[in-house]
Amino acid sequence: MASQSRTPYTILGCLTLQPMSGYDVKQFLERTLVHFWSESPGQIYPTLRRLEEQGLAEGSAEPGQRGKEKRVYRITDAGRETLQAWLRKPAEPSQPRYEHTLKLFFGHSVGREASLAHVERLRRRTEADLAHYREHERELAEQAAKEPDSPAPYWLVVLRGGIQYSAMALEWCDETEATLRALPTQSADRRPGRASQSDREDEE
Amino acid sequence: MASQSRTPYTILGCLTLQPMSGYDVKQFLERTLVHFWSESPGQIYPTLRRLEEQGLAEGSAEPGQRGKEKRVYRITDAGRETLQAWLRKPAEPSQPRYEHTLKLFFGHSVGREASLAHVERLRRRTEADLAHYREHERELAEQAAKEPDSPAPYWLVVLRGGIQYSAMALEWCDETEATLRALPTQSADRRPGRASQSDREDEE
């Protein structure tokens, strides 16, 4: 451990749900956490090995559904302790880097039309995400109501976060579109290769 | 170029505002884009060198205010073209990884109290961010109104995004807190080292 990679904890978290192979972990993350967290195979398989070496998980060979046999890991008591200790520690603040934010920030260099295009693309993506989240919301809410001690409520609050984020983003798209449309068109004249007036002077 | 690193474009974007040294770029990013984008010195200085090699920026030695002399770079026409071409291309969708989301997702392993603590910490951080954004909002709005062809409107829409994100996050904190408080306390009994009932069977 001792590293600040969150992959081992993510995997341990998956293993608390049920014993899983690397493939199972990958599938589970892709189906439930995609938009909130993801891990690549190049991380998952080596990490599972390491978890076993450290006694945090135990692997056993089991026949796969088709193809090769599966190597199924189950979490150990030590693994549960390690996971819980990490889960209790404050989360590191994360500063995400949204490329569309960066492109908009420097939008003055290309003018409103190009910037509006970014907003529209973001809107379409966000609408698709939102529709996707809404589908899952009902399922999870039912599961949370039925099973008394299931992890569903925790998954639901995360999903609600995604829904609220998307709704916020769509409102921001509306507002931004209006703001940009209200701008004078002159900055749209900054065609590629043409320096802006204020920068020309001692150039060339 | 040819890479998918966004550092060179970030720097070129800064250089469209005025000629800057590596230190200036670092300062500017820290003061205006911190929460939306950041670059480390280990990226900035080598990238500036590469930009010069590629003819996208031109460096010249100028006396610094104190200490060593500054190496000030100014963007070239080729640099402006390269930046604009990139700015016009659609942004890559980004899937950010929020550690607090991950810790909440697996909150069932530690119970409501530990999860509520994460929510409270996030709330405090978000409130601080929001206050910070609000300060800048006024300045930027004034600047956008005064100067006719300034980049301020573009910076403002990004800042508005931060404000709306923070407001949304605070609402989410309220909702999540309520949801978690409504949960039965039993899952809080999953103390470190104690396996949950459903997982015990063939263990130890």
Added chain:
DNA sequence: ATTGCCATGTAAGGGGTTACATGATTAT
């Protein structure tokens, strides 16, 4: 026959951060 899915893994490389080395100048 061949595509597609199940399943495990590795190698290479890229992007990025942290930490350090260096050093001059100004303010306390």
Added chain:
DNA sequence: ATAATCATGTAACCCCTTACATGGCAAT
């Protein structure tokens, strides 16, 4: 004196993704 700021840079390292290699089984 010493701390802080200005200023540039590098080396090490880590995390992570991409792409590939392997291969068996099931369905079309």
